[in-house]
Amino acid sequence: MAPMSATQVLFLAFGDRLDAVELAREAGEQLSRDEITSSLHLLDDSRPVRVEAGTVVVSLGGDGTFLRATRLAHGVGARVVAVNLGQVGFLLDVPSTEIVEHVKLALASDVVTQRLALQITISGHDTDEFALNEVVVERASPGHMVKVKTFVNDAEFLTYSADGVMVSTPTGSTGYNMSAGGPVVDAALSAMILTPIAPYFTIDRSIVVPDDRVIRLLVDDKPAVLVADGQTICPLEPGEFIEVRQSPTPVRIAGTRSFDLATRLRRGLREGHA
Numbered sequence: 001m002a003p004m005s006a007t008q009v010l011f012l013a014f015g016d017r018l019d020a021v022e023l024a025r026e027a028g029e030q031l032s033r034d035e036i037t038s039s040l041h042l043l044d045d046s047r048p049v050r051v052e053a054g055t056v057v058v059s060l061g062g063d064g065t066f067l068r069a070t071r072l073a074h075g076v077g078a079r080v081v082a083v084n085l086g087q088v089g090f091l092l093d094v095p096s097t098e099i100v101e102h103v104k105l106a107l108a109s110d111v112v113t114q115r116l117a118l119q120i121t122i123s124g125h126d127t128d129e130f131a132l133n134e135v136v137v138e139r140a141s142p143g144h145m146v147k148v149k150t151f152v153n154d155a156e157f158l159t160y161s162a163d164g165v166m167v168s169t170p171t172g173s174t175g176y177n178m179s180a181g182g183p184v185v186d187a188a189l190s191a192m193i194l195t196p197i198a199p200y201f202t203i204d205r206s207i208v209v210p211d212d213r214v215i216r217l218l219v220d221d222k223p224a225v226l227v228a229d230g231q232t233i234c235p236l237e238p239g240e241f242i243e244v245r246q247s248p249t250p251v252r253i254a255g256t257r258s259f260d261l262a263t264r265l266r267r268g269l270r271e272g273h274a
Contacts, residue, residue, distance in 0.1 A: 009038035009103055010051060012069045013060040016044075020060035020085055027058075027099045036107065043068050053077045056106045056254060058099065059092070061085050063175070066092055067229045070132045070251045074117060079254040081106055106254035114250035115171045116190060116211060120228060121243040122236075131228040132251050133172030135244055137236060138164030138197065140223040145200060147220040152194075152213050159220065162199035167192055167215050167244045171251075172229075182206040192244065211246040 009031060013020035021040065028038040041049040043065065051057060051072050058081045059069035066082050073080050081102050084092035094102050120129040129135070139146040148165045150157040168177035170185040173193055178184055182195035183206055190211040196204060209215065218241040226233040226242060236242070 007037040007039045007055070008107065009036060009056050009058060010049070011038060011040045011058045011060055012043055012065060012072070013040065014044055014065060015042040017061055017065075017085065020065075023060055023083075023085075023096055023099060024058075027103070030100045031103065034104070036104075051076055051078050055079075056081060056103055058103060059083060060099075063092065064230065067132055070117075071130060071229070074130055074132075074247075074249060074251055077249060077252060079106055079112055079252045081254045102254065112252040112254060114252060115187060116169050117247040117249070117251050118167065118169060118192070118228075119245050119247040120226075120233075121245075122226065122234065123240045123242070125234075129226075129228050129233055130247065131172075132169065133175050133229050134166045134168040134177060135229075135242070136164050136166040136176070136197070136227045137217045137219060137224050137242065138227060140225050140235060144222055146222050146224045148224070149218040149220050150194060150207075151216040151218070152207075152209055154214075154216075157194075157207065158196075158203060160196045160199045160202055162196045162202075164197040164224075165217055166195050166197060167217070168195060169193075177206075183208065190246075192246070213245075215244045217242050217244070 011024035024040040031038050053076050055078045057069050057073040057078050059066040060083050069080050082092040083094045083099055085096055118131040118135055120135050137148055145161045147161050149159045170187045170189050173185040177193055177195050180195050180197045182193055191208050193206050193208050195206040219236045219238050221238055224236040226236055
């Protein structure tokens with residue numbers, strides 16, 4: 001099935017978020033008065049959607065919606081406007097009342113914030129995967145641990161028997177990484193964070209490395225599963241591995257209000273515990 005034709009603005013939301021669908025409709029009507037074309041794509045719709053480099057992609061939802069939006073936008077270098085309709089929204093800084101204002105600013109300006117993303121190479125696969133937050137090699141079966149050997153630039157580091165091992169970006173450090181006991185890292189820093197998930201009888205501290213390194217995670221005994229930004233990618237058998245490096249193309253967030261790390265933590269943790 002051919003994808004829909006590209007518009008200047010592409011709203012993304014899940015179909016069960018009726019508030020997001022209504023916001024997209026209202027914002028689209030306002031933008032059309034200024035002859036700005038827009039469309040809405042529902043993320044639970046399997047039909048392909050066309051995104052071009054000049055498209056402004058507007059994420060309407062929580063962090064999960066935003067991560068899906070970045071995956072669509074990243075491939076062509078499109079910019080993303082992150083609208084917060086979620087409960088926590090660590091990654092989002094545009095309130096729902098200011099959608100049209102920020103979309104117009106994005107269309108009129110090339111100012112962006114660039115976020116480090118991950119390029120994931122899988123042994124035996126021809127294509128690479130993408131993640132903005134984190135990539136995880138985790139156990140395939142409940143009640144079993146997975147043994148993962150870790151390497152940085154071919155130097156062997158630690159071997160973990162754990163529920164899993166993740167590599168996180170600074171942007172993703174406030175997500176699964178923080179829940180697993182990893183450090184919160186300012187998104188302005190260029191680094192990758194290697195964090196074990198519930199390791200058994202070994203060091204449980206994270207390792208932070210510069211973004212020019214290559215991290216390899218090797219499945220050593222039992223089968224595992226590869227998960228990127230919460231989406232299952234593929235199974236991994238013992239002996240298979242992934243290599244994680246900085247993506248040559250960053251995620252481009254349309255320039256919006258200043259929203260520092262301290263504010264994100266205070267607001268996000270307060271909402272998360274409400």
